[in-house]
Amino acid sequence: MASVIDTARADPPESSEELPLRRRLIRFGGSRLGGLILVLNLASLLILLGGALALNEWRTGLVEARQESLLGQAELLSKVLSDEDYTRGEPVPELNRDQSAKVLIDRFVPQGQRARIFDRDGVLLVDSFDVSDTIEGEPLPPARPAGTPAPPDTGTDKAADTLETANIALEDEILAALAGDPQTTVRRSENGERVVSVSLPIRHVQQVLGVLTLEANDVDQILDAQRRALIPFALVALAVNLLASLLLHLFVARPVMRLSAAADQVRLQRARAISLPDLEDRRDEIGDLARSLESMTDTLSTRMDAIERFAADVSHEIKNPLTSIRSALETLDLVQDKDKRDRLTAVLQQDVRRLDRLITDISNASRLDAELSRDRPRPVDLSALLTDIVGVYETTSKPGEAPVTLELAVDGAARVMGRDGPLGQVFRNLIDNARSFSPAGATVRVSVIRDDVDALPLHVRVEDDGPGIPSENLETVFERFYTSRPRGAAFGSNSGLGLSIVRQIVEAHGGRVTAANRLDASGAILGALFEVALPAVGRRV
CATH class of the missing domain: 1.10.287.130 (Signal transduction histidine kinase, dimerisation/phosphotransfer (DHp) domain)
Structure with a gap:
């Protein structure tokens, strides 16, 4: 029954040892497609990771820089305030509120910063927001149409909680500074904003007169700007992931679906073989799969x-x-x-x-x-196998049957990867065939030689002294049910399957079997010669 689709036999995939160095370098684990997927996914992850690390580094560096800046300003102002021009009272000095207020007016306090001075009891003396033109406020809500009821005020309790929390944190910071230890913290202000705060004790000689607190509330704005700067990183990573998904769909998912549909066609007997030339030309795993399926x-x-x-x-x-x-x-x-x-x-x-x-x-x-x-292939020593087989023929030979001799023309063991049972059947079939054609007094000779020039270096030859094989039947003898017995042989004693089984087993072991005639110097036939060539251990079967 002829095949309805004429398909070309695909070349076997190249082994990793046969790949050129340049091709192996651009592959990951022997897979070019796997290397592409790995690079794309790693690129997207590295982009996100780099952006996240950069943001954390900016955030930490920003807070530390603001603390150092505020600490320097606070030390300068605290030294000024500790001068006797800004204190009063003998013998126990205290901060002069009016003079201290002039310091906050005369000394430059940058926009976005707030300076406050507290006395030794933690009572607020001066606030830079009070002595300057700074007015804190929030944008008005959008106008509502006339007659629209006012939305419920849900922020009152939250604002009260935020204010109470901020006051507690500020009070703790001031108390710690009054004890003589400078404080640098990150806390929430009364408006709920994140502020970097520095509190330093104001000293007159060794006595603590009060506390100077400097705050900067621009940390959240800078962090928001940094987060906005991270958006391009996220968009690029998203684009890379989308591209990777698209490539996986185009180069993996769709070809696999096509191969599955082709396999269904074969299963439903609408075709005898899979043939997808555009996939078979690919030099990756999908191409290997298409060629293997074909x-x-x-x-x-x-x-x-x-x-x-x-x-x-x-x-x-x-x-x-x-x-x-x-x-x-x-x-x-x-x-x-x-x-x-x-x-x-x-x-x-x-x-x-x-x-x-x-x-x-x-x-x-x-x-x-x-x-x-x-049966799993394993190393088989042809010399030992043939020695055992020939030994059995020597011990069981009957009068009138041709004797069998063995000649080992190899150094050491002649090992092949195969199955000893089927290989033994090959040589027994060849010896039985040679004996059936041998006349009385003839001998069947078995020899093992090695030819390293041949891709199949181990050769086993079986020779007889029979009538030989017609030249036109040197290939026909390996066909099923073909038999051409010598005159006088018992009819029906041979099925014509022996040599066909020999070729089937030899080809399953990656070898070849040939038939020829032995000739003398004048060209006369001396007998038949069957030669089996097999790969040695170390070569692929």
Whole structure:
């Protein structure tokens, strides 16, 4: 049954050892597509991580810079306020409120900063907002249409809580400064804003006269600006992720969906093989998958055709002895002569033996693929295997049968990756075939040689002294049910599957088997030669 789709057999994927250095460098873990996905995802993560780290660094540096700046200003003002021109009272001095207020007016207090002076009891003496033109306020809410009821005032309690919390934090800061320790904190103001606050004790000699507090409320504004500066980083990271998702969809998801649809077509028997040339030309994992699926379905299609031909051949081969048996049985009742009846009975027995041999060989051939797939390859020493096989022939040889000799022309062990059971069947079939064609007094010779020039260096040769093989049948002998026995051989003693099984097993081990004739100097045929070439250990099977 011919395939309805003519597909080209895809080349096998390159191994990692065969990849050029340049191609391996641009791959991650042997995967070019995996490297692309990794780079894109890492790029987006690094962008976000870099932006987040930069923001944290700016925030920490900003607070520390503002604290250092306020601390320098506070130290300068505290030294001025500790001068006797700004104190009064003997023998216990205290801060002069009016003179201290002039300091806050005369000394420059930048916009966005607030300076307050407290006495030794923590009572507020001067506030820069009171002695300057600074007026704190908030934007008015949007105008409401006439008749619209006023929204409920939900911020009163929250504002009261914020003010109470701010006063408690400021009071703690002042008390700590009155104890003689300078304070630098980040707290909430009465308006709920984040402020950087510095409180320093005002000293006259060693006596603490009060506390100077400087605040800067521009931290939130600067942080908001920094957060706005992070938005481009986030947008770039989002764009990279979207691009990565798009690439994954275009180069991975859609091709896999197409391969799945093609596989469904094969499953529904609308096609015999998957063929997607645009995917097979890709040099990444999707291309490898497409080529593998095409090769697999093409192999399955070929296997189905082979099974169909095998079934037809089996049917034809079985019908021959069955037809002979039926004819003999129909004739047996009509024959009265005893000798003729005995000859018919002998024909029946011969056909039954032939049918039994044929069914046995067919069963072995049909189980061969399953046995090869279940048995895991392992190193097999051909020298030891052939020594054991030839030893069995030597001990079980009967008079008149051709003896078998072995010659090992290799140094050390001749190891191949394979399965010792099927390999043993290969050599037994070849030896049995050679013995069946050998005349009386002839010898079957088995030899093992190594040819390192050949890609399959281990060669096993089986030679006989028989009539040889017609030149036009050197390939035909490996076909199923082909047999050409010498004159006088028992009819039906061979099914014609032995050499076909040999080729099937050898090719499953990555080798080859050939047939040739041995010739003398004049070109006369001396016998047949079968040669099996197998890969040595270390080569891929």
